[in-house]
Amino acid sequence: MQFLKTIYTIWQRELIRYWRDKTRLASTFIQPLMFLAIFGSGLRQTLASGNLGVDFVQFMYPGIIAMSVMGVAFFSTISTVWDREFGFLKEILVAPVSRTSIALGKTTGAATIASSQALILLILGPFIGIKINLAIIPELFIFMILLALAISGLGLFIASLMKTTESFGLIMQLLIFPLFFLSGAFFPLTAVPLWMSIISRINPLSYGVDAFRQILLRGQLPEAVLSQFSLHSITINGLFLSLFAIVMVSAAVMAFNKKS
Amino acid sequence: MHIIKVENLTKKFKDFTAVDQINFTVEKGEIFGFLGPNGAGKSTTISMLSTLLLPTSGKASINEYNIQTQTNDVRKSIGLVFQDPSLDDKLTAEENLRFHARLYDVPKEKYEARLEEVLKLVDLWDRKNDRINIFSGGMKRRLEIARGLIHYPAVLFLDEPTIGLDPQTRSHLWEYILTLKKEKQMTIFMTTHYMNEAEYCDRIAIIDNGKIVAIDTPANLKRSIGGDIITINTSENEKLQKELAGLKDIVFKHVNGEWVLEVKDGESFLPHLLQQITTPIQNVTLRKPSLDDVFLKLTGRKIREEDASDTDKMRSMMKMRRGH
Ligand SMILES: Nc1ncnc2c1ncn2[C@@H]1O[C@H](COP(=O)(O)OP(=O)(O)OP(=O)(O)O)[C@@H](O)[C@H]1O
Ligand SMILES: [Mg+2]
Numbered sequence: 001m002q003f004l005k006t007i008y009t010i011w012q013r014e015l016i017r018y019w020r021d022k023t024r025l026a027s028t029f030i031q032p033l034m035f036l037a038i039f040g041s042g043l044r045q046t047l048a049s050g051n052l053g054v055d056f057v058q059f060m061y062p063g064i065i066a067m068s069v070m071g072v073a074f075f076s077t078i079s080t081v082w083d084r085e086f087g088f089l090k091e092i093l094v095a096p097v098s099r100t101s102i103a104l105g106k107t108t109g110a111a112t113i114a115s116s117q118a119l120i121l122l123i124l125g126p127f128i129g130i131k132i133n134l135a136i137i138p139e140l141f142i143f144m145i146l147l148a149l150a151i152s153g154l155g156l157f158i159a160s161l162m163k164t165t166e167s168f169g170l171i172m173q174l175l176i177f178p179l180f181f182l183s184g185a186f187f188p189l190t191a192v193p194l195w196m197s198i199i200s201r202i203n204p205l206s207y208g209v210d211a212f213r214q215i216l217l218r219g220q221l222p223e224a225v226l227s228q229f230s231l232h233s234i235t236i237n238g239l240f241l242s243l244f245a246i247v248m249v250s251a252a253v254m255a256f257n258k259k260s
Numbered sequence: 261m262h263i264i265k266v267e268n269l270t271k272k273f274k275d276f277t278a279v280d281q282i283n284f285t286v287e288k289g290e291i292f293g294f295l296g297p298n299g300a301g302k303s304t305t306i307s308m309l310s311t312l313l314l315p316t317s318g319k320a321s322i323n324e325y326n327i328q329t330q331t332n333d334v335r336k337s338i339g340l341v342f343q344d345p346s347l348d349d350k351l352t353a354e355e356n357l358r359f360h361a362r363l364y365d366v367p368k369e370k371y372e373a374r375l376e377e378v379l380k381l382v383d384l385w386d387r388k389n390d391r392i393n394i395f396s397g398g399m400k401r402r403l404e405i406a407r408g409l410i411h412y413p414a415v416l417f418l419d420e421p422t423i424g425l426d427p428q429t430r431s432h433l434w435e436y437i438l439t440l441k442k443e444k445q446m447t448i449f450m451t452t453h454y455m456n457e458a459e460y461c462d463r464i465a466i467i468d469n470g471k472i473v474a475i476d477t478p479a480n481l482k483r484s485i486g487g488d489i490i491t492i493n494t495s496e497n498e499k500l501q502k503e504l505a506g507l508k509d510i511v512f513k514h515v516n517g518e519w520v521l522e523v524k525d526g527e528s529f530l531p532h533l534l535q536q537i538t539t540p541i542q543n544v545t546l547r548k549p550s551l552d553d554v555f556l557k558l559t560g561r562k563i564r565e566e567d568a569s570d571t572d573k574m575r576s577m578m579k580m581r582r583g584h
Contacts, residue, residue, distance in 0.1 A: 002365050009362040017350045087346035094310055095363035096335035 006097040010105025014079060018113050032121040035064050036128050061130050062212030063185020065121050066205050069114045069144060070151050070179065074172050076110035077155030081168045099256045103156060103249050110152035111145060118144040131220060140215050146241040147208035153248030160255035184209045188229045204244045211237035263288045263415060263447045268318035271304050278304045280470035281318065286449060291441055293461035294451040295551065301470040302451035303343050306419050310340055323414045339408030343419040347400055349393040353384060356392065357407055364411035378406040381436055398429040405436065418450040422457065434460055455551045466555060473558045478551060485549040485557060488526025492519040493542040500539040507536060
């Protein structure tokens with residue numbers, strides 16, 4: 001009971017802080033609009049006749065959602081580093097609550113913010129000509145949450161090791177590019193060199209993109225074309241993302257528990 | 261029952277020993293103080309006792325719970341006011357306290373009453389809905405104390421509670437702390453490097469370079485210096501000298517134009533002295549040895565001097581930054 005109450009308390013504080021930070025709030029709306037404007041109008045013209053057998057924007061859209069989830073989830077986990085810098089982390093760590101509930105509160109907080117932004121992208125999709133079958137929305141949203149949890153877990157683990165916002169930002173910069181380019185968002189990962197394929201197998205983003213794409217394009221493309229892009233079954237994608245989130249949150253708990 | 265019990269507690273950071281084999285006990289309801297200069301190991305001791313830092317060796321218990329094996333029970337037993345600020349600037353005063361109360365499992369039905377109680381205690385009740393980024397340093401400090409109290413801890417740790425506060429706010433804070441002790445029978449463990457604050461403690465430990473060099477009541481520590489100091493001014497020095505020479509149990513010197521007498525018990529000696537001598541006196545003072553004198557005697561250094569040189573260093577650094 002106290003366990004759940006702690007998760008809720010920490011989660012709620014993350015959301016209150018997010019809600020009061022007008023810059024972050026504004027960027028939640030501006031960023032998806034920007035993505036869609038660039039990808040929707042700009043890229044559609046240059047890349048209209050892709051050789052993938054599918055409209056390029058339709059192909060990219062899952063990647064845009066994944067990228068946006070990743071960006072927001074990572075950025076939201078920075079709150080742990082801020083808490084350390086401003087002394088508030090001590091207040092949390094000295095409380096008689098389990099470190100697991102603290103880490104879960106932080107992770108679900110970041111994941112909630114990231115999935116709400118993904119939801120906005122989903123709502124805006126039809127405006128740039130993305131065809132979305134209403135029936136798939138629940139399934140899609142579940143995977144958005146799973147991806148958000150996995151990335152937030154990773155972010156929290158890194159944040160738990162970092163002393164300053166600067167070092168956290170630097171590590172994020174280093175991570176975001178390989179994660180994104182080896183996620184399958186730009187090009188299918190079905191025919192890439194071995195090293196790329198190995199990295200993509202531990203890259204949570206590739207599982208997210210893979211799941212989003214299968215869910216979104218199912219029924220719009222012939223099975224045979226779709227299976228050419230696909231890496232794993234939906235179930236495997238879901239399992240990997242959940243497992244990844246669990247491992248990362250546990251690692252963060254261990255880092256919090258270290259008392260030098 | 262000793263509410264705090266510390267045996268041979270030691271903390272090393274690599275080769276550097278920050279806390280060196282310290283031993284002490286604190287009784288329930290006591291105000292126990294750690295007095296020492298910067299870097300003495302005061303905060304490090306608090307970090308270990310509050311389970312935030314693992315000791316290198318030795319052991320300690322709070323409320324009979326072991327700080328290494330029963331961390332959750334220890335955490336439930338303590339309230340903490342850290343040396344550095346630890347409030348959430350984006351939340352209101354009330355939200356900061358509610359967050360804390362939830363983590364410490366204060367029952368919902370008791371929360372409202374306690375909120376009012378602790379906020380009134382620190383005079384912030386009418387500011388409870390304000391975002392704390394507009395609070396002054398003193399208000400934030402008071403709020404932190406209220407927060408440390410809202411779960412009714414058995415032991416309240418105050419790490420330099422009055423640092424950075426003006427003298428008026430400082431003495432207000434002390435009123436609160438003394439009220440707490442009286443009303444709640446709370447045990448308070450505090451650190452300070454202000455001599456006059458150490459005087460409020462029931463007992464103090466003087467700590468220097470990670471070692472405790474003395475533990476006793478402030479009165480006893482000063483008594484260990486051996487007597488009081490009386491100074492007398494007069495225009496008839498020769499007459500006074502003759503008269504003083506006729507008295508027993510005193511040591512006297514003529515320093516900087518005044519007579520300095522070292523006596524065992526100044527309070528009872530002074531009336532006696534004034535009856536005995538007939539020389540007209542311009543003025544007389546009775547001075548107790550200060551804790552500063554005690555620290556000086558035990559370590560060969562003054563606490564205050566270090567403080568002064570530190571602030572001087574800071575000032576010159578700031579000047580350099582501004583390009584003077
Ligand atoms: N994490 C750490 N790593 C290395 N050295 C440390 C660490 N924490 C503290 N120290 C060192 O331990 C010594 C004691 O520090 P501590 O903070 O306990 O002093 P203090 O008595 O609280 O001083 P102050 O009055 O300035 O607060 C200092 O020399 C400090 O540099
Ligand atoms: Mg300190």
